[in-house]
Structures are given as C-alpha cells and as structure tokens.
Amino acid sequence: MLFSEVLVSQHVKDMLINTVKNKRVSHAQLFLCQAGMPGLALALAYCQYISCPDRTGTDACGKCASCIKFDNLVHADMHFVFPNEKNASGKSNIPAYLGQWRELLKEKKGLITQYQWAEYIKAGKSLAIYERDIMDLINVLQSKPYESEYRFVIIWLPELMNETAANKLLKTLEEPDGKTLIILVSENTDNILPTILSRTQMLKINKLPTEDFVSVVSKLINCDSGQARIIGYITDFNLQQALEMGVNVVDVENYEYFVSMMRSAYALYHMQAHKVDFKGVEDWLKSMEELEKAACVNYLKYSLNMIRKCMIMNTDAASLIQLSPNEETFLKSFSPFVNLENGRQIMNVLDDAVKKLTVNNANVKMLFTDILLQIGKLLNKKGQ
C-alpha cells in the first residue's frame, strides 16, 4: 500500500513521513481512526515506507522487492494480530485466517470494518483477540528481523483484546526493542487499558474535510459533486459507507427480514389490529433469536444500509444506488415514509442495537421488540 493510495488528509501522511526523515519512529503507536476511515491502510503504507530502500520524500517506490512483498501482504517482517474466534485448542487461530485476511485487505484496499471481517470469515461467535494470539506474537518477536531493519506488527482493533491478552502485550510495549514497530489501529479507545494507552503514541485520523470527501467519493463511485455531497450528508461523511453505496449485495434472507420488520413496525404503531399479522411478528422475532450473533449484526447493518438507500431515493442522487428488483419494488412504496430526519433517527436506533448486541450482549427478543416499537413511532413522524 502506497501513501498515495490511502484516503486520509495529506498532513497526517506528512506527520508519519517526518518521523522517518527525523529518525523519530516511536516503537509503539496507536492510530485512532474514526469508523469508516482507512487506519489499517495507513498503518500498512507507513510500514512499507519505512521498509522501502528506495523511498522518496513522499512515498515508497512501489517497485522494489520489499514494496512488492508488502503489496501482497507477505513480507516476512510484517505481522498481524486481528480479532478471531474462540477455540478450545489453546493455539492461536490467526495463522489459519491469514489467507482470508490478505484476500479481504487486498480486495478492500485496507478499508475494512469489523462486521465485514466477521462476515467474510463467517464467524458464528463474537470476535476477540486472545492471550494465545499475543503469546504467539511475543514468540515471533524473539527472533531478529529477516529482511528489514524493523519487525512490523499491526494490531487491528486492540479494543477487542481481552484483559489477560492486554496485560501480556503490556510487557512487550514496556520493554521496547529498538527494532520493533507496533501499531495499534483502534476505532474506540474506551475499552483499551489505560496502561496500554499511556505506552503508545497516539495519532488521530479524522474524517476527511468535506471538499476532500466530495472529490474522493465522486471519483471513486463515479458521480457528480452534488451527488457526492448528498451521500456525505447521509453517511455522515463515513468513507467506507459511502463507497459501499454503489455496491449491490444480493441478500435475499436479509431482504425478507427487513420487509417483515418494516411492515410489522408500521402496523404495530398504528394499532391496526386487522393489519398486524401477530403470528408474523412472533415468527420474525423467533427468526432473530435463532440467528447467530454475527448474522444478527449483519442483518442490522443491512437494514441500516436499506434506510440510507431510502433516504437517497428521495434525492437527486437516486440513480447511484443499486438495488435488486425486489428491493427496488419494496423501497419504491416504502421510501416515501422515510425522510432525512426520521431516517437518521431510525439509523440511530439500528446503530444503537448493533452496539447493544456486540458490547452489552443484549437479550435479542427484547431488543428487537423495542426496535419494532421505536421504528413504528418514527415512521409515523413523517410529514409532521
């Protein structure tokens, strides 16, 4: 990954380039990245830059042996730690997932989310970074770098590290080895031990300024600047969500759940008893309960995207969204009930539910009953 391919503001790249120029590369760094921004891509570009013998004042060369290995994510001195599924063997799952990790990172050019990763590896349980993953890393770090001056470690989403793992890592961060660079790429530092935070140098990667966002998005999804601005407003200038706008994922099961959810929500709120298919609502809640957690989260994300698409359908950017024929038919009749205001509020309800499920392990039936009632109320706000 070259710096020129990473969609963050130039001053952030310059700050990193200057650490190399001034020989002040901190051995433990934390990139705090707003969701939807390419912190992982930036960390990769930074490691590639440091390792490139032919780097210029602005970027790695992209052609030398080191750059080619970085580009394929196979450099022998580049190590990754990322959230994975619990297993009973006591051995780290990370080596088994490396192939998929490289595929997804390459496909998405380093701009991935926790949910995309969970979906990609078809995770059935919640993902975390375990003690065994950190023990493996510590073992690897005992040896000398193979090819580069440095050994590079990228720990993606350290907030998902359990406490034992975090304490193990702490020792490594405490006893710096001049030849190791550890970069933690985090979206939320609330769940990271303060002792870890205090041992890393933090770099904040904020959302792109509006004009940069508009220019990047209009180029990448091939739309005009007015349309890119609308997408920015609806996605809250979240780059990853904006780029997904034009992607059509055929998802029959989630589509059917979504239609039942919206119909039930609307009918329940209006107390149109004759229209409420109570058995349908019960069945829908039951299907939600039977889903694995990752699938439940995936469904909520799908619903978020559908609401966003509803909002865009009512604007000049409607031609940009891609829908399956079924989705298009449903959204044509449903989107008039969603405006910019209640759309945002519905998205907040769904986003909040994702958090409650992933962080608080909420009871699924209660959570989804609440979602139905809240969405019903918000759909009724249209036109008031």
Ligand SMILES: [Zn+2]
């Ligand atoms: Zn190079």
